Amino acid sequence: MELWRFIDAINQAGERPAMPGDLQRFEERTGIFLPDDYCAFLMACAGGRCLQKVSFDFPNGVWAGYVEDVGGLQKNPRYSLEHNRKSPPWPLHEDLLWIMSDHGGNPICLRLDDGNEGQLCFIDHELSPEDDDWTLEEAASKDWGYVLPLASSFTEFVRNLRRK
Numbered sequence: 001m002e003l004w005r006f007i008d009a010i011n012q013a014g015e016r017p018a019m020p021g022d023l024q025r026f027e028e029r030t031g032i033f034l035p036d037d038y039c040a041f042l043m044a045c046a047g048g049r050c051l052q053k054v055s056f057d058f059p060n061g062v063w064a065g066y067v068e069d070v071g072g073l074q075k076n077p078r079y080s081l082e083h084n085r086k087s088p089p090w091p092l093h094e095d096l097l098w099i100m101s102d103h104g105g106n107p108i109c110l111r112l113d114d115g116n117e118g119q120l121c122f123i124d125h126e127l128s129p130e131d132d133d134w135t136l137e138e139a140a141s142k143d144w145g146y147v148l149p150l151a152s153s154f155t156e157f158v159r160n161l162r163r164k
Contacts, residue, residue, distance in 0.1 A: 001054070001161040007045045009054050009163070010070050015046035018073040026073055030085055032097060035118035037155040038110065047072020047079040053164035056102075056157065059149060064122055065102035067161070090125045093136040096147070099154075108150065111136075120150040120157045 018026075023042060027033050034042070050067045058064050069079060077083040084098040089105065092098060095113035099120075102108065107123040113136055127146045129139070139146040151157035 009052040
């Protein structure tokens with residue numbers, strides 16, 4: 001799917017997309033430096049509710065879900081990257097940044113850890129850890145499967161989206 005088609009599917013509820021200064025302030029407040037392709041998205045889209053059935057798959061081709069809530073640099077806590085960083089919807093490692101959720105509330109995150117920066121992953125909230133004593137490596141392992149790979153970049157993720 002082209003980026004503009006994905007943006008067109010999102011109800012931004014009158015919010016304005018991020019400006020370069022907004023991105024800079026976000027990065028200064030959080031210490032998170034966002035990938036260029038994701039910054040370009042935020043400067044074109046404020047985030048919001050995806051009003052169309054936009055489907056995504058796991059890399060092996062198995063259907064994963066529909067995009068529902070899309071994050072942005074806006075004030076509404078439901079769609080706010082910063083709010084969801086401080087109060088994530090599910091237990092998230094500090095090296096994961098919530099950027100959207102699927103139709104079942106499962107987070108879709110950007111990985112921030114060394115060597116995996118900018119990759120997107122799916123958080124299976126059914127496998128949520130019961131305590132805070134876990135590593136991202138454990139959560140992403142085949143044995144645990146809490147953090148599942150989706151795409152090597154935001155651009156690849158969007159390119160593989162499709163409308164139902």
